[in-house]
């Protein structure tokens with residue numbers, strides 16, 4: 026007998042061979058999708074009637090700092106350098122491991138409720154984020170942020186911790202946790218340091234998560250220091266490849282894009298964070314045209330200020346249309362691909378699509394809502410009309426984490442209360 030049978034659904038498979046199925050079924054067994062079709066005789070332990078719902082792959086958030094839910098709304102309306110140096114880094118210097126656990130758990134809760142089934146994270150006290158992922162049931166690619174900032178001793182200590190974390194958690198939580206190395210950015214880590222990280226990562230068979238060309242300031246700083254931009258700098262030390270996940274890539278030139286394409290680098294587009302910090306507009310449609318794998322990220326709640334990938338999809342679709350004066354740019358289906366298949370390619374290609382054999386990471390979106398009525402085109406609704414709060418059921422690795430709006434894995438009220446309390450204590454401790 027199967028574990029879960031979802032029936033009467035509009036199945037948006039994101040599989041180009043299968044397309045969409047009206048009145049379809051999805052069968053799940055041992056954490057994997059075993060069957061997708063019109064009808065089935067299959068029986069199952071749990072049967073979900075998905076009438077009036079869309080079943081689709083869970084959304085993939087390819088760049089965030091989960092625990093920064095702690096700083097949601099704390100420092101708004103500033104530019105990146107000032108925001109980090111004057112507000113975020115001083116506050117982060119005062120947080121405890123327990124704070125990070127609570128902030129990460131809140132992020133996991135928010136992601137489960139808004140249809141995100143996996144995410145890539147870079148932060149510190151990462152054991153705490155890993156514990157939160159383990160408990161919540163989500164899938165994640167986690168890295169300890171390595172920020173050298175001209176201080177060799179700090180860089181070495183960060184790298185030591187990053188290495189320990191990579192080795193301690195790789196494959197944990199029934200294989201839901203992948204670990205990565207997380208050098209912060211080419212303007213906060215030196216060339217030698219980045220080369221060392223690259224070496225360590227390849228020795229451990231781990232992938233790398235980095236901020237890349239987020240701001241014009243980084244472009245100028247790196248050019249002044251090395252006589253070349255960040256992409257060339259990384260390429261010259263053999264850093265780039267399909268094992269690299271690069272967040273932002275706002276200030277990439279045509280020749281940078283060519284390098285990123287040639288090396289098969291995965292890009293995470295963080296449109297709302299880039300807009301809020303006024304970092305600029307990434308040339309996303311050009312990168313997509315070149316065949317670069319561009320997925321979506323929210324960045325942290327300190328610069329977004331939420332983790333709702335439905336908002337991210339709509340904003341990306343709209344911004345690139347107006348920026349190019351071309352409404353045909355980033356149509357709904359392509360944006361859905363960025364939020365699912367392309368994100369999965371960057372983190373775990375065994376997810377991101379509803380297809381027999383893939384890992385069972387999927388969501389049910391409730392279409393019985395005023396703002397989703399009438400419905401001419403499901404893909405259009407998911408990108409232009411739906412919200413994270415329309416997600417009614419979230420399944421990861423074949424396990425139901427939210428069932429018809431009820432989160433099973435976590436105590437919602439308790440998670441919110443505890444984080445609120447932790448932030449109040451943090452504020453009284455450090456006077457932020």
Ligand SMILES: C[C@H]1O[C@@H](n2cnc3c(O)ncnc32)[C@H](O)[C@@H]1O
Pocket residue numbers: 090093105109113114117147148149170209236239298324325328
């Ligand atoms: C891991 C560190 O990175 C910091 N951070 C959060 N958001 C951004 C961003 O958009 N660019 C660069 N660095 C960022 C985070 O607060 C940690 O200190």
Ligand SMILES: [Zn+2]
Pocket residue numbers: 088089090236272324325
């Ligand atoms: Zn970031």
